[in-house]
Amino acid sequence: MNARQFASDETLAGFASGRLDEGMALVVAAHVEMNRDSARALREIEAIGGGVLARGEAVPMLTSAEDALARIEETADIAAAPSQPPRDGGLPRVLAPYELGKWRPIGRGVAMRRVHVPGAEARVFMLRAAPGTWLPEHRHTGNEWTTILSGAYEHEYGRFGRGDFDEANEDHEHHPHVDAVEGCTCIVALTGEVRFKGWLGRMLQPLVRL
Amino acid sequence: MFATPETGLTRRTPVNAGVRRGSNTVPMDADALVQAIASSADRQAFARLFDHFAPRVKGLLMRGGTPADLAEELAQETLMTVWRKAALFDPTKAGAGTWIATIARNLRIDHARREKRVRLSRVFEILEEESPEQPDQVVSGSERDARVRDALTSLSKDQYKVVELAFLEGFSHQDVATRLSIPLGTVKSRLRLAMAHLRRHLEDLR
Structure with a gap:
């Protein structure tokens, strides 16, 4: 049951409603962009939102369609929609609005890159690990959500490849092993505390707490 | 298990079924109205969409805890966005009702976090622009x-x-x-049953 490589309905619903923390939401968005099943599940959940809107009680408006048209004409010049951001070296498009830090090595085949999400509770970063690396064993006091951008890793709860979503909560203690051939690049959002074990963990500790 | 509540049919809001105009019921095809705005800046089509959806968006926002004044403002902005983005409406992705609900959601996000310069509504727009429907997936959003x-x-x-x-x-x-x-287990079982029911209705669309 634990080995699910896609976002749960609960997670997708939190995402679809806009209620999720922006950092966590960004990692879900990367997964939805890369995974067709979750994209479809999201559209179904949005359709439920549309259905609830259609059935819901109406509250009379104080303003009319004419008022809205008048305001539209007033602001017609600033109506241009933003253009689709270009893909940046295989990064998910949903990352385009965010500022990314530089890749920096943090030891033994692992590099990290911060994703700046102003105002988010979660810390968001990308990790790139060389083929065959063992990431430090750790457990959580909060949530750790991961979307695999390329390559794969495996741990106690299953194997996670490109586009997969790994939803770990405080009950999880895991020790990911990176694919021996492809390596792995992923984007991670963390809330709460992460407790690492071992030397690499001690190096990561101050970084993920920033 | 899925007993139809006695209010089921009477409470149903007739989006595509019709809008009342005096004593007449005029069929309303919300998708076509959005497309009329896109193709010919049809103000009458806009007025019909506004009259139907703006009060419902306002009601939806208020049920979610948004104060009435702000709900009014966001409902108006939602319909203004419908006018501006009508050309981007794609009924293969979602029907007009769902599209409008997602616009309202994005505006609510923008407003709630305006001070934090939130980018999340942009993320939703990118996801929507993303993923042109696959040929084997040509499902009408309106049908869904x-x-x-x-x-x-x-x-x-x-x-x-x-x-x-x-x-x-x-x-x-x-x-x-x-x-x-109510107990957490009850929430989970009700949702599981409800989702199974909803997905059964969508099965042959997948």
């Missing part, structure tokens, strides 16, 4: 919407409430349990 609306009418009142809080408001299962003062 209609099926979902049908399925919603046959949920029990209790199931509907849980679906609304979990899927529209986006509360965690634990928060839904707390708000309704």
Whole structure:
């Protein structure tokens, strides 16, 4: 049951409603962009939102369609929609609005890159690990959500490849092993505390707490 | 198990079924109205969409805790966005009702976090622009919407409430349990049954 490589309905619903923390939401968005099943599940959940809107009680408006048209004409010049951001070296498009830090090595085949999400509770970063690396064993006091951008890793709860979503909560203690051939690049959002074990963990500790 | 509540049919809001005009019921095709705005800046089409959807968006926002003044403002902005982005409306992705609900959601996000310079609504726009429908997936979004609306009418009142809080408001299962003062297990089982029911209605569309 634990080995699910896609976002749960609960997670997708939190995402679809806009209620999720922006950092966590960004990692879900990367997964939805890369995974067709979750994209479809999201559209179904949005359709439920549309259905609830259609059935819901109406509250009379104080303003009319004419008022809205008048305001539209007033602001017609600033109506241009933003253009689709270009893909940046295989990064998910949903990352385009965010500022990314530089890749920096943090030891033994692992590099990290911060994703700046102003105002988010979660810390968001990308990790790139060389083929065959063992990431430090750790457990959580909060949530750790991961979307695999390329390559794969495996741990106690299953194997996670490109586009997969790994939803770990405080009950999880895991020790990911990176694919021996492809390596792995992923984007991670963390809330709460992460407790690492071992030397690499001690190096990561101050970084993920920033 | 999925007993139709006695209010099921009478409470149903006739989006595509018709709008009342005096004593007449004029069929309303919301998708076509959005497309009329896109193709010919049709102000009458806009007025019909506004009259139908703006009060519902306002009601939806108020049920979610938005104060009336702000709900009015966001409902107006939602319909203004419908006018501006009508050309981007793609009925293969979602029907007009769902599209409008997502616009309202994005505006609510923008407003709630304006001071934090939030980018999340942009993320939703990118996801929507993303993924041109696959050839084997040419499902009409409007058809999906209609099926979902049908399925919603046959949920029990209790199931509907849980679906609304979990899927529209986006509360965690634990928060839904707390708000309704029912056990977490009950929330989970109602949602599981409701989702199975909704997905059965969509099965052949997949």
